[in-house]
Amino acid sequence: MFIRWKLRCDWKPLSSAGPASYPVIGCLVSFYKNRHRLLDWYTGMLSVSPTQTFVISRFGARRTIVTSNPRNVEYILKRNFSNYPKGKPFTETLEDFLGKGIFNVDGDLWYNQRKIVAHEFSAQSIRYYSENLLKEEVEKKLIPVLESAADNVDNMGVVDLQDLFRRLAFDLVCKVSLGFDPCCLDECSLEAPHPIMEAFDVASEVCAGRGAAPLSASWKVKRLFAIGSEKRLKEAMGRIHSFIADVIHDKKTKNSSGDDFLSKMVADGEEEGFMRDTIISFIMAGRDTTSAAMTWLFYLVSRHPDVEDRLVREVEFIKKDKELSKYETLKELKLLKACISESMRLFPPVAWDSKHAIADDLLPDGTQIRTGDRVTYFPYGMGRMASLWGEDRLDFKPERWISETEGGRVQALKNISPYIYPVFQAGPRACPGREMAFVQMKYVVASIVTRFRIRPTSMVPPVFVPLLTAHMAGGFNVFVCRRH
Known part of the structure; x- marks a missing residue:
């Protein structure tokens, strides 16, 4: 009363x-x-x-x-x-998922992991990634799936593009981090999600729900009694931990000396729990962020055919006498980078x-x-602040990022402060994988737009869902048509 x-x-x-x-x-x-x-x-x-x-x-x-x-x-x-x-309040929310991985620790633990992770994003590593792993996954797996969809009269060329991007990203991040290919884009795997990929989905969803709960104690009660969403999380993490433990055991048994991240940690004698938590964080970041960004980019480009035409012209011009998968070639795709940056301004992965x-x-x-x-x-x-981006802040305008053009081609981009545009964080905790993410997105998008026209099957605006990393609610069903 x-x-x-x-x-x-x-x-x-x-x-x-x-x-x-x-x-x-x-x-x-x-x-x-x-x-x-x-x-x-x-x-x-x-x-x-x-x-x-x-x-x-x-x-x-x-x-x-x-x-x-x-x-x-x-x-x-x-x-x-x-x-x-x-x-502690943040790390406690995510500890059952990320453990003591780089995204969930502070101080020396964070600093030491960052030094280890940073080596995976050197210019040499990015060059090898784009010219080998990325090129192979796109050309031999993703493009054939899209070609099959375009030629499928019965299905009218419809695919869930977000699902394909998430499968692609999961395959790639598992190859880089584990030296293991889950083959999520293989034809026989497309009907159902990979069980570990699905377990990551559950863990991300439940932990995001913890952070958004009106009463923060509610999830702790459910965890104590292993009920509801907390039971799902426990089961999902059991599958993830078992999977990674098996890969670690296999590498130790075979004295593996591969180029993947885990093989290097095994060779350095890192503790098993440390390796597991580091790999989980690595997979979560590499799996979700680029797939979300590319999904929203294709949605926005589909609504702006003039931008799409300019993108196609840029890619065709650049690749007519250069190999698209080369790191140096991808750097020249400045309009594409402007489009990606503008898309992430409106729909940031985090x-x-x-x-x-x-x-x-x-x-x-x-x-x-x-x-x-x-x-x-x-x-x-x-x-979405008018004070930062102007009254047209809700419009998709790649021109915001362009500082110089010549002969209809973008020559230079603006250097916008990361504290105005903190999509990749900023300061000491700025994302170490930023450049590799751009390389992946540029190559995937460029490979698709020059071959296919992508159009949404529905005119209803999609819903942006902000879990640990964002996604499009219900997927992104599109019509796929060959361009030539």
Whole structure:
């Protein structure tokens, strides 16, 4: 009764830009009402905030500061990096999935893993990847699947492009990290997901649900009794751990000396749990991010045939006397890079990321930070701020990224601050695989657009789903038609 009386008599908003907040329960009511549209809800509040920042306080959860202010983002990710680690609340949410992998640790554990991982993204490694593994997977597996779809009169040339991209990415990341080919794009495998690929889907979905739960204690109760989604997570991780343990055992037994990431760690005598957690993080990042980005790119390009025509002309011009899979050739596809960057501005593979303050602080915009606060920067919302991208911010315009053209061809791109466009993070924790991701996306997209026209089967706008990494709800069913 006391609480009901307080709600009637003492309510007042804590911030004109933030959600309606009440005594005791904070903004729990607003959060629950908007739980299925958090991205747009947050974006709307940020767009009317004078500082592009707001505060959320709700019963059963930590105080959260959400910001799309580039000065704040730079401060959090770089200038005062040491005060904003992932933090225990974040790592606890993902520990059953990522363990002590690079995306779920801080301090020396993170630094040591980053040094090991960075070697896999040298220019030499990227060159070998594009000219061998990537080329083989695209030309021998992905393109034949699309050709078969285009020639299939009974099925009208329909495929789920998102599913194909996820299968492609899973095959590639398993080859790079494990030296193992799960053959997800083989004809006999297309009817059902690979069991380990499916287990990763379950783990990602459940852990994302943990982070979005209105009451943070709810998932811990389910885990304690191994019920509901937590039971699914436990079973999925059992399959993932068993699979990776078998691969590690096989490499140790055969004294494998391959070029894959795991073989190098085995040769260096790394501890088995460390190798397992590092590989899980490696697979999760490599599997989901590029497939999501390419899915949304093809959706946007299908709505802008003028951009598609320019892309085809660029690729055809570049490859007429050069090998497309060469690293140096892919660097010349500047319009394509602009299109990919613009697509990820609107639909970033990671919609938001949170840190946890270890000491009281003051953000550049004047926002007070308390010890233990969750501080979230918001790439999805930042891509939709008129103050950063103009009134046409919701339009797909690759021209935003272009600084110089000559003879109708893009010669140079703008250097946009990673604190305005933190799609690959920024500062010390900036994504080490950024260049390899661009190489993969450029080659795959260029290989497809010059051979096929891709058109959605439905005119209904797709739904962006922000799990640990984002995806398109229900897949992306498209018609595939040969271009020539």
